Amino acid sequence: MxxxxxxxxxxxxxxxxxxxxxxxxxxxxxxxxxxxNNAAAVAALLFDGEGRLMAVRRNEEPQTGLLDLPGGFVEFGETAEEALARELREELGITVCGIEYYRSIPNNYLYGGVLYHTLDIFLKCRLEDGADNKIRTNDEIKDVVYKFPKDITEEEIAFDSMKKLIKSLKIS
Ligand SMILES: [Zn+2]
Incomplete structure (x- = not known):
């Protein structure tokens, strides 16, 4: 469409x-x-000490109940890095550092009957030492899960861009 x-x-x-x-x-x-034009969106690649990836279960449309990476749309005047730090603060109450570009994948996003084209920018990051990083989710998120990429199935992932990303993490 x-x-x-x-x-x-x-x-x-x-x-x-x-x-x-x-x-x-x-x-x-x-x-x-x-x-x-394309909308820029950011998503976090945040691994725990064991190599498990942090994912969030969506609590709102589109794709309620499926897995996503924490992140969101880049606001006007923001860098991708600033957008990622802000989204993680708003969604999860955590402070991240060491934000580094990983890769970008285009995506389509149907919301309210409008098809949005996005460029999803995946950024690696880690929890900042010493910050209060107890996770406090907002209404957008049902829960937070940590999974090895190999254990994440395509059917439980909300968006095509993340499906492609997880596939590439399994190969590398
Ligand atoms: Zn006219």
Whole structure:
């Protein structure tokens, strides 16, 4: 699917508009054009001392009940590293350091009938020594689990980008 069914009108003049190449709203009436760009998202690769990966069980749509990595969307004006630190603080109440780029994988995210295209940026990090890192989850999360990547099955993972990531961790 694309967003052709939901983006049918011009945001400026309310006349009919078309979605061109899945990424550009074009209005022939007033000449308005608007691009739908990738949204940047970050996700944490946080391993415990035994090599188990921290994952969170989602408590909200989409994909409620399935496993995800802690993280979220990058806000305007934020670096990926800042976004990751903020999300982990908000979602889990933990402070991380040693944030390092690992890899990025594109993803699609259907929310409220709108298809969002994201670029998921996976960042390695670790819990900061000396910080109060007792996990306190917010409403977005059902629980936190630690699993070896080899023990995570594709069916229990919420999004394709994380499926690809876990697959690559199993090979390496
Ligand atoms: Zn228009």
């Amino acid at each position: 694309d967003n052709r069914d939901v983006l049918k009108y011009c945001p400026r003049c309310s006349g009919p508009a078309v979605l061109s190449d899945s990424r550009k709203i074009v209005c022939a009436g007033c000449g308005f054009q608007m691009y739908l």
